[in-house]
C-alpha cells in the first residue's frame with residue numbers, strides 16, 4: 419500500500435460533540451507523538467490553550483489564525499497530520515469540508531453521553547466518502563454508561579459494525595485500568611496519577627492468565643473476564659478491509675485526561691488507518707505515487723485584520739513532492755502561483771521545512787486568488803471532485819442599510835460564497851437575498867467582513883426557513899410541476915440551480931415523500 423519513496427503519512431480528523439474531549443485528546447496525541455516540547459503550554463487553558471510559539475509568529479505577522487488548523491506529530495517513523503474540525507461556536511462549512519481532506523477519522527464519544535448531535539452530523543459527512551473511523555470512548559475514569567450499551571448505541575445509531583479492541587476494568591470510582599483485547603495487555607493507573615501516563619502496563623497470556631489476579635480487585639477481574647468474553651463473542655472481530663470501507667469501526671476505551679488508551683489509539687492509526695489513497699478527479703484519478711504535484715484547496719482562512727487582504731488557502735497534497743518556491747497552476751483560470759512562503763505544518767521547525775508529500779497540508783498565503791475547491795497542479799488540467807457545498811442549517815434574509823449599495827453587496831456575497839464560507843440564494847419571490855450557513859458564528863463574521871472589507875452596512879432578518887435542499891429530477895416536467903407548486907419556498911443558488919427551502923428536516927422528508935420523482939440532495943459539488 420505505501421511506497422518506500424514516499425514518507426508515511428496518516429492524515430486524519432477528530433469528529434466529536436463539544437465537550438467530549440477533543441481538545442484534551444489532541445493535546446495528548448501531540449504529547450505522546452513527541453511533537454510538543456511545550457508540555458507546559460499545552461496544559462495552559464483559556465486563550466493560551468492552543469498556543470504554539472512558532473505558529474504564533476506567523477499569525478502575528480499575517481494576522482491570520484492558523485494555529486489549530488493542522489497539527490502534526492511523529493511516532494515510529496510515521497507522520498500524523500491532524501486536521502482541526504472547528505466545533506463549538508466556530509462550526510461552519512469548513513468543519514464539514516475538512517473531512518474531504520482526510521484519509522480517516524477518529525470519533526470521540528463521551529462515555530456518559532454516547533452519540534450526540536454534532537458527532538452524528540460529522541459522521542454522516544464521513545459516510546458520504548466512506549472515510550474509515552476509529553472510535554475512542556472517552557472519560558471512562560468517570561461514571562459512564564455500560565460498555566455494552568455504548569457499543570450497541572454506536573452500532574444502531576450509525577449502522578456500523580463495532581469491534582471492541584479494548585475493555586475498561588470498571589468505570590468511574592471502580593476504574594482499575596484498560597485491558598487491550600488484541601494484545602492481551604493490562605494498562606493500570608498509578609495510585610496518584612495526575613498528568614502523563616504514570617501507571618504500568620503488563621503483558622499477559624490472555625484473560626485467564628493467573629498473573630491478572632494480584633493486579634486488579636477480585637470483583638473487577640470477575641467482571642472483566644465475563645464482559646470481555648461476552649463482548650468478543652457478541653461483536654464483530656476486527657476486519658481491516660471492512661474498516662477501510664467504512665463499514666466497521668474498531669472501538670477503544672480510554673481517558674484522554676488520564677492518558678488511558680491514547681497510545682493504543684496512535685498505534686491503531688499507524689497500523690490500520692490508510693495512508694493517502696488515490697483521489698477522485700476529472701478526467702482521471704490521481705495516484706499519490708505520481709511524480710507531479712497535484713492538490714486541492716479545502717479551506718480558505720481570511721485575515722482577521724481588515725488592513726490586510728491576505729488569506730491563507732489550505733491545500734491538501736494528493737501527489738508529487740512539493741518544494742518551497744515551486745510554481746503551481748490554478749486549474750481553470752490559467753493563473754500561476756509561485757509558492758514562496760508556504761506554511762508547512764511540521765512538527766519541528768515548521769517555518770523552515772521546505773518539502774511536503776501526499777497527505778500533507780500546505781498553507782498558501784494569497785490575496786484572494788485561491789478559492790475553496792480549486793485544483794493546483796504543475797500544469798495538467800485536472801480537477802479534483804467531491805468537494806461539495808453542504809445544505810445550510812441557518813437561513814437569513816439580508817437587509818441593506820443603504821439601498822444604493824446593492825451592487826457592492828452582490829459582489830461581496832459572491833466573493834464570500836466563492837470562498838466557501840457561506841452560500842447565497844435568490845428567492846423566486848421577493849428581492850431580498852438569502853444567506854445560508856451551517857454555524858451561527860458565520861453570520862457575525864459575515865456582517866463584520868461586509869463592513870470592513872466592502873464598506874457595506876447590512877443586517878440579518880429572520881427567514882421562514884432554516885434549511886434547504888438542491889432539487890433535480892430525471893423528468894423536467896416533474897421538476898417544473900414541483901417548482902410551480904412550491905414557488906414561495908423556491909430559490910436559486912449562485913449557479914442558478916434550483917433550491918427548495920424548508921422549516922426543518924422533517925418538512926423536507928414529508929414533502930420529498932409526496933414527490934418521489936424529485937431528488938432532494940443535501941450536498942452539491944462546487945462547479
Ligand code: GDP
Nearest residue numbers: 436437438439440441442557560673674675676
Ligand atoms: P472538547 O470540547 O471536545 O474539545 O472537550 P475538552 O477536551 O475541552 O474537554 C471537555 C471537558 O471534559 C474538560 O473539562 C476536560 O477536562 C474534560 N475531560 C476531557 N477528557 C476527559 C477524561 O478522559 N476524563 C475526564 N474525567 N474528563 C475529561
